[in-house]
Amino acid sequence: MESAHYNSSPLLGGLEILQATYDKQNFSRHTHEGYTVGVIEHGAQRFWRNGAYHLAPKNSIILVNADQIHDGHAATDGGWSYQAMYPTEAQFQAVAKDLGLTSNTPYFPVAVEHDQRLANQLLQLFTLLHDNQDTLLTETYTHHVLLSLLCRYNKRQQTPKNTVKLGEQLSTIRDYLHQHFAYAIALEDLSELSGVSPYHLVRQFKEKYGLPPHAYQIQLRVRHAQQLMKSGMSLADSAIASGFHDQSHLHRHFRRAMGVTPKQYQRAISYNFPAA
Numbered sequence: 001m002e003s004a005h006y007n008s009s010p011l012l013g014g015l016e017i018l019q020a021t022y023d024k025q026n027f028s029r030h031t032h033e034g035y036t037v038g039v040i041e042h043g044a045q046r047f048w049r050n051g052a053y054h055l056a057p058k059n060s061i062i063l064v065n066a067d068q069i070h071d072g073h074a075a076t077d078g079g080w081s082y083q084a085m086y087p088t089e090a091q092f093q094a095v096a097k098d099l100g101l102t103s104n105t106p107y108f109p110v111a112v113e114h115d116q117r118l119a120n121q122l123l124q125l126f127t128l129l130h131d132n133q134d135t136l137l138t139e140t141y142t143h144h145v146l147l148s149l150l151c152r153y154n155k156r157q158q159t160p161k162n163t164v165k166l167g168e169q170l171s172t173i174r175d176y177l178h179q180h181f182a183y184a185i186a187l188e189d190l191s192e193l194s195g196v197s198p199y200h201l202v203r204q205f206k207e208k209y210g211l212p213p214h215a216y217q218i219q220l221r222v223r224h225a226q227q228l229m230k231s232g233m234s235l236a237d238s239a240i241a242s243g244f245h246d247q248s249h250l251h252r253h254f255r256r257a258m259g260v261t262p263k264q265y266q267r268a269i270s271y272n273f274p275a276a
Contacts, residue, residue, distance in 0.1 A: 002079070009129045011142050012091040017129050023079030027072040034091070035106070036064035037149065038084030039119050039126075045082065046075035047111070054111040056080075059119050063108035063153075083126040087146055095146045098197045106153040121145055133245040135184035137214035143187065143198050166204050169194040173205060177213060181220035182243030187213070217243075222257045225250055229266045238262070 004020040016034065021042075029048065044057040049070040056062050056075075062082070064070050066089055074080055089105045096104035125145050128138040173190055190213055191198045206212045211219065221242045228238040239250035239262075247262075254262045 007130065009132065009138075009142075011129070011139055012087075012094055015091060015129065015142065016086040017126060018082075018084045018086075019126070019130065020083075021079065021081040023074060025073065025079070027070075029069050029071045031067050031069055032064070032086050033066065034086035034088040035066050035108070036062060036070070036084055036086055037122065038062040038082045039122050041081045041083065041123075043078055043080035044075035045072055045080045047072040049111045056112045059114075059116060061113040061115065061119055061122065063111060063113055065108050066105075083123065085122075085126065085129070092146060092150055095143050095198075096150055099147075099199060101150070101154075103154055104150070106150045108153050118148075121148070133249055134214065134218070136187060136190075136217055139187040140198070140202055140212060140214045143202075147199060166194060166196065166201070169196075170205055170208050173201070173213065174209065174216070177217050177220060181217050181224065182241070185213075185217065218253050219257065221250075222254055225254065225262065226265070229262065230269055235262050235266065 002020075002022050002025060004018065004022075006016070006018050009015040009017060018038075027047075038061065040056050040058050040060050040062065042058060044055060045062070046053055046055055047062070047070055048054075049064055049068060062084065092106065093104045122145065125141055128134070128141055132138065173194055176190070176193060177185070187198045187202075191201050194201045196204075202212045205216070209216060221244060225238045225242040225244070228241055229235070233241070235250065236247045239245075239247045242250065244250040244253070250262055254260075254265070258265060260268075
């Protein structure tokens with residue numbers, strides 16, 4: 001059964017993403033304003049790009065440059081499923097701002113890439129973009145993946161230039177996270193507070209505090225939820241009051257940090273903090 005879900009994430013002014021399953025779909029030759037970066041999850045796709053046909057099997061990465069003519073159809077019985085995003089040149093430029101790169105847009109010389117690590121990173125990004133639960137995490141990971149693509153697929157090897165070392169600004173960022181941990185915080189807002197690019201902020205914050213800002217915020221939320229659970233608040237209310245999207249959102253992060261579920265934790269502490 002064919003299905004297609006096209007969405008636009010609010011990040012970077014609207015990052016377009018697609019999750020689709022096709023069987024009989026036969027794309028005519030066309031172009032996109034943005035680049036095409038997709039991962040085949042099932043089946044295989046055959047498509048035309050740069051004067052030749054290319055085969056993209058399961059776990060491979062489809063790469064098409066902005067405004068480049070291409071088409072697409074199934075390469076096997078049963079069709080194919082894939083997820084893709086379409087970042088524009090302007091969105092790559094926004095990510096590369098102030099990093100001193102020789103070029104702030106990528107060029108994909110190959111149509112199909114076989115790199116499981118990159119494929120996994122892209123699939124993780126697509127999941128975050130579709131879920132849209134952790135604003136700071138999603139924005140940070142989006143910047144990371146786009147910058148990685150920009151540095152990897154360029155005619156010249158690129159490395160972001162060094163910048164001034166942050167001192168008190170990092171303490172300001174940490175205090176801001178403590179004061180607003182339950183709210184959706186944008187990476188761009190933290191970047192403005194620090195006075196450096198998101199890339200340099202994340203890297204230097206992690207160097208000083210051991211965690212990037214998004215992970216630091218999650219830990220603050222988990223700690224707050226612990227205190228609320230100790231006070232007898234329900235799991236659902238503790239989750240919302242601590243800034244999590246819902247109880248399952250709390251469950252996922254709490255278990256990763258504590259090794260037990262919130263329910264197991266609350267049951268255990270009830271013996272030490274019995275109801276009055």
